[in-house]
Amino acid sequence: MKNGKRLKARKISQLLELYPFLTxxxxxxxxxxxxxxxxxxxxxxxxxxxxELEDKALDVEKLTTNISDYIDxxxxxxxxxxxxxxxxxxxxxxxxxxxxxxxxxxxxINKSEIISIVGPxxxxxxxxxxxxxxxxxxxxxTMRKILINDELPDKKWRFSSSNKLVAQLSQNMxxxxxxxxxxxxELHAKSRMVEEEQSVIDKIINEANKLAGExxxxxxxxTSLSGGQSRALMIADTAILSSSPIxxxxxxxxxxxxRKKALQLLVGEEKxxxxxxxxxxxxxxxxxRIVINNGGIKKLIKTSDEEKDILSGLEKMDSVVQGxxxxxxxxxxxxxxxxxxxxKNA
Amino acid sequence: MNLxxxxxxxxxxxxxxxxxxxxxxxxxxxxxxxxxxxALSTDDDIxxxxxxxxxxxxxxxxxxxxxxxVSNIEEVVEWGKGEGLDLLITESAGLCNRCSxxxxxxxxICVLDNLSGINTPKKIGPMLKMADIAIITKGDIVSQxxxxxxxxxxxxxxxxxxxxxxxxxxxxxxxxxxxxxxEKEEKIDSLKGKKLRFSMPAALCSYCLGETRxxxxxxxxxVRKIDMNGKGxx
Numbered sequence: 049m050k051n052g053k054r055l056k057a058r059k060i061s062q063l064l065e066l067y068p069f070l071t072x073x074x075x076x077x078x079x080x081x082x083x084x085x086x087x088x089x090x091x092x093x094x095x096x097x098x099x100e101l102e103d104k105a106l107d108v109e110k111l112t113t114n115i116s117d118y119i120d121x122x123x124x125x126x127x128x129x130x131x132x133x134x135x136x137x138x139x140x141x142x143x144x145x146x147x148x149x150x151x152x153x154x155x156x157i158n159k160s161e162i163i164s165i166v167g168p169x170x171x172x173x174x175x176x177x178x179x180x181x182x183x184x185x186x187x188x189x190t191m192r193k194i195l196i197n198d199e200l201p202d203k204k205w206r207f208s209s210s211n212k213l214v215a216q217l218s219q220n221m222x223x224x225x226x227x228x229x230x231x232x233x234e235l236h237a238k239s240r241m242v243e244e245e246q247s248v249i250d251k252i253i254n255e256a257n258k259l260a261g262e263x264x265x266x267x268x269x270x271t272s273l274s275g276g277q278s279r280a281l282m283i284a285d286t287a288i289l290s291s292s293p294i295x296x297x298x299x300x301x302x303x304x305x306x307r308k309k310a311l312q313l314l315v316g317e318e319k320x321x322x323x324x325x326x327x328x329x330x331x332x333x334x335x336x337r338i339v340i341n342n343g344g345i346k347k348l349i350k351t352s353d354e355e356k357d358i359l360s361g362l363e364k365m366d367s368v369v370q371g372x373x374x375x376x377x378x379x380x381x382x383x384x385x386x387x388x389x390x391x392k393n394a
Numbered sequence: 395m396n397l398x399x400x401x402x403x404x405x406x407x408x409x410x411x412x413x414x415x416x417x418x419x420x421x422x423x424x425x426x427x428x429x430x431x432x433a434l435s436t437d438d439d440i441x442x443x444x445x446x447x448x449x450x451x452x453x454x455x456x457x458x459x460x461x462x463x464v465s466n467i468e469e470v471v472e473w474g475k476g477e478g479l480d481l482l483i484t485e486s487a488g489l490c491n492r493c494s495x496x497x498x499x500x501x502x503i504c505v506l507d508n509l510s511g512i513n514t515p516k517k518i519g520p521m522l523k524m525a526d527i528a529i530i531t532k533g534d535i536v537s538q539x540x541x542x543x544x545x546x547x548x549x550x551x552x553x554x555x556x557x558x559x560x561x562x563x564x565x566x567x568x569x570x571x572x573x574x575x576x577e578k579e580e581k582i583d584s585l586k587g588k589k590l591r592f593s594m595p596a597a598l599c600s601y602c603l604g605e606t607r608x609x610x611x612x613x614x615x616x617v618r619k620i621d622m623n624g625k626g627x628x
Contacts, residue, residue, distance in 0.1 A: 076550045105520050105592065178566060210546060212545075221534070221536060221537050222537070224540060233539075236539040282538060
């Protein structure tokens with residue numbers, strides 16, 4: 049309630065000018081401010097009569113604290129740069145499922161780095177990601193410790209709704225809102241309170257279209273996008289509009305999307321990318337990979353030069369497949385020559 | 395004993411979240427029991443039993459489930475003490491989106507799900523606005539953008555609450571939630587004299603008393619009419 053005193057004297061009109069986001073706040077809290085611009089907050093709240101308070105289930109005292117809390121939170125949120133200043137993430141060892149100490153040197157991950165995470169199902173990949181998301185301080189089952197920028201993490205990473213450390217992209221995600229691409233992005237941009245909304249939206253659509261095999265129009269309903277287009281939009285939106293500095297990817301399906309470009313887009317926006325995958329093409333795109341077994345981090349492998357060569361071979365193979373996919377889409381016949389041909393525009 | 399009240403709209407994932415959270419609490423050696431409130435029927439008690447959680451259920455039948463909750467909460471606390479619980483969780487039916495059987499000084503948690511739509515937070519009354527922790531479920535099936543928008547809407551109607559994402563199926567986030575539920579120093583002995591955080595909706599019209607016939611002459615007591623042409627109509 050840092051603002052408590054300052055807020056008291058101000059009129060609604062002045063507050064709205066200073067904090068435009070309050071318009072939606074009043075709306076969502078069912079408070080009518082029409083014709084009440086000259087009142088202060090407490091005067092405004094006192095104009096609501098008993099019946100209305102009862103009907104709308106409002107509590108004046110709680111609302112007063114909420115307004116002030118909300119303004120504090122938004123000021124803090126707006127004052128931060130896009131990435132919330134996470135330049136480096138450090139994982140310190142804890143122990144595995146059987147209680148043995150993990151034996152690795154602190155793992156340092158810098159922004160714009162891609163880290164793959166490998167290990168069989170149930171080996172503890174999710175727990176590692178959860179430790180990062182919760183900024184574990186030897187207080188989770190693994191006893192691991194997470195540092196941000198070499199320091200103990202701020203509490204906000206655990207508890208603030210607008211400062212989540214990790215954004216997630218996974219295989220089974222869908223859009224469930226009945227909106228067009230443009231409306232959808234507007235909504236997200238509004239909730240993030242970005243300036244220059246239109247240019248951000250254009251940028252996202254443009255980037256998404258670069259990732260998707262087939263382009264889509266801003267007026268397409270998000271629920272009518274193909275699987276590839278949906279994933280492309282989700283990735284572009286997460287890269288550009290999400291507040292979270294770390295992006296966790298749980299496999300990216302091959303179909304209809306350029307995965308290399310997708311990763312480049314994410315790291316280009318200075319995200320840290322963590323990727324749980326066993327797809328060699330993706331895993332080798334990582335700078336390093338974390339190997340997990342029995343709930344513990346077994347080792348950290350740096351992608352070797354030989355593996356990088358393998359990666360470029362894999363990319364050629366992938367491009368051949370993409371080329372065939374494209375021909376099929378447009379009703380062409382495949383020939384054995386296609387096996388040798390790389391798809392130049394894929 | 396600690397006491398925590400869970401509520402949230404039907405099918406938002408309350409039981410799954412509680413079950414996954416209890417699992418994490420049990421690993422710390424805590425004894426947790428649940429009292430499930432519902433209206434007509436519930437099988438959730440079987441789920442708790444299967445998980446080895448001491449459970450009782452209360453069906454409100456023809457009464458408002460939240461009124462029923464307040465009238466019975468003291469007996470519920472007595473039961474929990476008798477069972478020797480470290481933590482007693484009550485799970486509400488959460489039917490009308492207005493009520494919340496939250497009690498002052500007793501931790502209150504509201505469970506919502508991402509699929510319910512972004513306008514849901516503002517439609518929910520004290521059940522969300524008066525909660526200490528808002529849990530958002532089903533995040534694994536919607537996009538990152540939708541999760542962010544939904545969370546921001548929740549934050550707007552209750553900026554003071556901790557907003558957490560918990561996945562009731564795989565338990566992601568449940569351990570983290572469990573760390574917020576139990577405090578060793580806290581001892582709830584009786585609720586006598588404590589107060590609800592918000593009053594329940596006023597009722598008592600002829601239909602509350604069993605009237606079934608339709609028509610103005612049968613309507614008595616606390617009755618209100620829609621203003622078909624008034625403010626707030628399009």
